[in-house]
Amino acid sequence: MSRTKKPSIPALQAALLDWFDRHRRVMPWRAAKGRRPNPYHVWLSEIMLQQTTVVTVGPYFVKFTGLWPTVGDLAAAKLDDVLTAWAGLGYYARARNLHKCAQAVVGQYGGKFPADEASLLGLPGIGPYTAAAIISIAFDKPAVAVDGNVERVVSRFDGIEEPLPLSKPAIRAGAAKLADGNPRPGDFTQAMMELGATVCTPRKPRCGLCPWQNSCAARKAGNAEELPHKLPKKAKPAKTGKVYWIVNTKGQVMIQKRAEKGLYGGMYQLPTTAWREAAEKPDGHPAFVSGHGLAPIGPSVRHSFTHFDLSLEIWQGQAASAQLPVGGKWVSISALDRYALPTLMQKVARLMIGGG
Ligand code: SF4
The missing domain is CATH 3.90.79.10 (Nucleoside Triphosphate Pyrophosphohydrolase)
Incomplete structure (x- = not known):
């Protein structure tokens, strides 16, 4: 790991949040600046975005919220209709779990998503990443959501040379340290993801536009594009x-x-x-x-x-x-x-x- 003198965590957080305030993209599920997001929209978008791009998900999100404006509407829908609306998004177990989860939110929580990680983790199709994303984005509570974008940003920022997936604990610790005590947990989670999606991109990261460019280990080492390293994948049958x-x-x-x-x-x-x-x-x-x-x-x-x-x-x-x-x-x-x-x-x- 490279040694780089970094500014204080609050200063890094402020720089990232300031960058996010200026560059946040408009997305159908994202609340306007200063507005509280709808937990149903946050959950639906996070499930759809697993393994799928923002561009692909957009029309599906609009279709689903048009057909089923609330989690109660989705719970009452026929599974066949949900699968038909999902067709083309792939990973169909997600659609079946989506329907089961909507029914559990209605049956167990009166149609309101619970606002604690343990309860969310008990719902179908919600793993640690999705629970953390919902807690922070929908309820603005501290939680560390590490998706592929965040893995890339933290690997580079901390100069983590160990390959994925072995580096996951170090990345998680790095992400937790960067998020610790920040004043806007929901925006911070989205800002990390947004930085990875639009600036700290897999190829040709645009370090000159990055709010953390002066403190980034990989930028100083000149190996940003090579990180994160990954263990070779096994050939598929x-x-x-x-x-x-x-x-x-x-x-x-x-x-x-x-x-x-x-x-x-x-x-x-x-x-x-x-x-x-x-x-x-x-x-x-x-x-x-x-x-x-x-x-x-x-x-x-x-x-x-x-x-x-x-x-x-x-x-x-x-x-x-x-x-x-x-x-x-x-x-x-x-x-x-x-x-x-x-x-x-x-x-x-x-x-x-x-x-x-
Ligand atoms: S400086 Fe470059 S490599 Fe480092 S976090 Fe920013 S975009 Fe990523």
């Missing part, structure tokens, strides 16, 4: 399978609801075989598509999941019977967007519809 675009004489396409539990639980898909690793024997066509004049359509559609990469061969067929798989139904192609199809399946549908 590759899986393959077949996916079916079967159309009947009415021009309807076959879709199938997945089991409630597991990957894409409760969502719709185009029927597929099991997804297998290269060492496993690939599956033949399932019985419910046999006799449909199947023909392969190239190229395969590819999708990257957290734990594996998938490549699906697309097979097209004309339905020779009305036979459907478990959970199957026929829907008109123009109505496909009313069903919660995950991004992978939307890619297949776009390819097929675009390809005629």
